Amino acid sequence: MRFSKLFCPTLKESPNDAEITSHKLMIRSGMIRKLSSGIYNLLPLGLKVMRKFEAIVREEMNEVDGQECLLPSLIPSDLWKESGRWDKYGKELLRLTDRHSNDFCFGPTHEEVITDIAKKNIRSYKELPISLYQIQTKFRDEIRPRFGLMRGREFIMKDAYSFHANDESLSETYMQIRTAYQSIFKRCGLDYKIVQADSGSIGGANSEEFMLTAATGEDMIVDCPNCEYAANLEAATCSQVNISKSTNYSSENSNNTQSTTQDTAKTQSQTSDVTPSPESVLTPDMGTIEAVASHLKLPKNKCIKALLLFYGTVPIMVLVSGDDQLNECKLKIELDALFPEPQDIRFAEESDLQTLNLFHGFMGPSTLTDDQFQKGLIISDFRLKGIKGACAGANKKDYHLINLDEGRDFTPKYFFDLRNVQEGDTCPKCEKGTLSFVRGIEVGHIFKLGNTYSKAMKAEFLDQNGKTQPFEMGCYGIGIGRTVAAAIEQNHDEKGIVWPEELAPFSVAIVLIGHKDPDLTSAAESMYRSLKEEKIDVLFDDRKESPGRKFKDLELIGIPFQVVVGRSFKETGKVEWKCRRTGSNGCVGIDELSQTLNSLLTNGS
RNA sequence: CGGGGUGUGGCGCAGUCUGGUUAGCGCACCAGUUUUGGGAACUGGGGGCCGGUGGUUCGAAUCCACUCACCCCGACCA
Structure with missing residues (x-):
């Protein structure tokens, strides 16, 4: 071409x-x-x-x-x-x-x-x-x-x-x-x-x-450096260890039978540490975990994030730890298993909240009255199982409740794995590696x-x-x-694309510098013909443009190899080749050109 | 869908707030001359219904209304 x-x-x-x-x-x-x-x-x-x-x-x-x-x-x-x-x-x-x-x-x-x-x-x-x-x-x-x-x-x-x-x-x-x-x-x-x-x-x-890993990827990959475990964030789980460790609460529960004697012991020792009765505290305009946690001087994992959403027409209050994010995918899977007919999930809107007399930023599980939530369902992430001394919205504008114990002050109907795995959690497969995030x-x-x-x-x-x-x-x-x-995304530099050879639109570009010189032109022309005969996919830059422009275009387009026919050919009878990816280059006589190129194309440079 | 933003020659923008020359600049394009190893120089040129419709006004790219298109952000708590 x-x-x-x-x-x-x-x-x-x-x-x-x-x-x-x-x-x-x-x-x-x-x-x-x-x-x-x-x-x-x-x-x-x-x-x-x-x-x-x-x-x-x-x-x-x-x-x-x-x-x-x-x-x-x-x-x-x-x-x-x-x-x-x-x-x-x-x-x-x-x-x-x-x-x-x-x-x-x-x-x-x-x-x-x-x-x-x-x-x-x-x-x-x-x-x-x-x-x-x-x-x-x-x-x-x-x-x-x-x-x-x-x-x-x-x-x-x-x-x-x-x-x-x-x-x-x-x-x-x-x-x-x-x-x-x-x-x-x-x-x-x-x-x-x-x-x-x-x-x-x-x-x-x-x-x-x-x-394909890339910084601009829209997906988050959870990756274990210790074993071959890798999962989409939507699907990723972590070792049960994190669930108990990170909250300092027991993970004893019926749903996920990971409980050990150690866990039980911990639960008992904590139970003896009795949390005072729940108390309502004024938290004006503090509708975020961030604000509440810093105002009450509580760690974020002591704050319960309560989200209201609808599964079809059923209101669902989902509880996750304040430092966690709800994984809607996991939630959907659990709900689909719970209900006879799969439904869509949608977050509650302002009008829903008004109907239920709930307030954006001040919702919580413990004071939900029957008429507010008679048809509703409270479900929670595992990490909140057994939480003590927690804080949650009071279902009253500008108020939160503190000193909440799960089981005493609120009782979710179900516990599931509902949160997004976090960087630093332990691998669910090898139980050793520390999970890290990569974009893909x-x-x-x-x-x-x-x-x-x-x-x-x-x-x-x-x-x-x-x-x-x-x-x-x-x-x-x-x-x-x-x-x-x-x-x-994976193969570029500041000048442009750097195609892998298998995908490159052309394998080689011949750049003619000096289109008015008949010697150069005819040399480039014959080189072009012979490379074509060799079945090398070659782009012949025969344009009457300035050299700078030709180089810039070819680099932008990302052709793996350039062959320059110009000054050096005039002086030495040799042409220069250059690799787009590595910048390596050399001079070669016309006779050896196709051989050199073939070896560069098969072996790289 | 909600919020925000932008529409001015092919591309990137200025001008809009404060209405008033012939709507401007860089790049690109065309012609000529000179250039030819890193996006050339000079001279001359072509190309715009200022997204659309309707209004206000003596007068609208500029103000108002509607509309269309495109772009960005969107659980962080419910």
Whole structure:
């Protein structure tokens, strides 16, 4: 490719709305342009990088017997009604109507479609297992699209689905695809972690995420330096040790049988230390844990954070320690298990508080009267089990209660693990490592779906005994655009992108300095031709631009190697090569150029 | 959805508070000349219904109302 012919509108400055490096660099390097919020044009350079990544994904998927299909992006609502998601999937689902008033959605994911294919075309266990995948444009109407391709509304995703006669077969394929994913990210030279994920509302099945570590990542990864434990913050747990240790209260309880004789002893010794009766104290305008704790000179973990939310129509007061944060994901899982029908969780609004005669910032569990909270439920995080001398809102404006003992002054109906793990907690797996937090970008998700969809949609096959069974299913996604963006987050410097060779839009750039010199021009031209013949993907910067500009553009675009045809060629007959990543360079005669480049490209520099 | 912010040539901005030249600057673009190893110099040029609609006014980018688009933030306690 000649640069003079390439449509690559580079920019010296990045537009105002680009926040993170990858977004800025993709715009500046002429890879993408925004069309609308979360919707982007992929220009030639951007598309080329995407295609290179897709090719790697295809190779690795095919390697584990994945077979590529292409499913429609527009899906009739019937299928989504069959699975039950037409009503469940919220506003993220873009719904459309055709001229016959038939409802469709723009597929945000394709479980329904693929399950329908299996249902209609797979009869026998003999045809299983089977893995199908596609690389396709999806649409999710995100509340807040941001960061360019990182969190767009329209995006390209590789999604794979596998069908099995039994769980063992599913596990086997799951592991194969897991390995394929590892090869994919490794080949691209990307720094990734596999973390345990929240399996969401679909069921307790296995689910792991592939995360690319990056400071700008939207996800928080909890990582154990001592063992291989890593989890998404939403799913992360910690050793029971922390629960008792950090609050200094007993963790004896029925739900999580970690109690030891030591714990019991501690409880007893503390019980003898009798807390005075609860007392109401004036805390004017102190609606935050921060303010209350400092006013009452109490540590934050002696203050009870009481949150009011609704599970469907049921008011739920959730208690967590003042220094903890509620993990809504964990809460949802527990509540779903408690109630017959899964519901959405929402935080109480001002009007709800008025109805219940409660006050923002002054809520607590101990003085909730029956008429206030007759239909409600108080549940608490484990860490508050057995807390003594605590402080909580008095359910009266500007008042808090102190000297509260759990069990004496308030009694939550249930105790669960409801808090976010904190940095410094102990690893739940090895019980030794101190958990630390790393930011990451979720680029892949592998998931044992089980038979949720096949059951709902009656997608069944005949097993060896001639019995009808729903398929066991797995699903496996990779965000194509997001991976490309994340690759830039991991591979850039102040000058621009530094592509890993596998993803680079071109392997080598020939820079002609001195386009008016016929000797230089013809040397560069013949070099260009011979590299092309060698099947090296070369970009020939033949533009009649100043040298500075050419160098800047090539660095911005991030081509791994540069070959300069200019002054030194005139003087010595040799051309210079330079590595974008390491800055290493050298001179080489034209005859040896392709050999040198080939060795640089295969071995790095 | 709630809160905040921004819309002025392709990009980055000034001008708006305090209404009044022909709406300006840098970069980019076009032509010519000179340049050619780190985003060149000079000269000349093109390009704007100041997001849209409606109002106030002799007069609106500027004031008012509505609207649209885009961006940022959003349990920290309930």
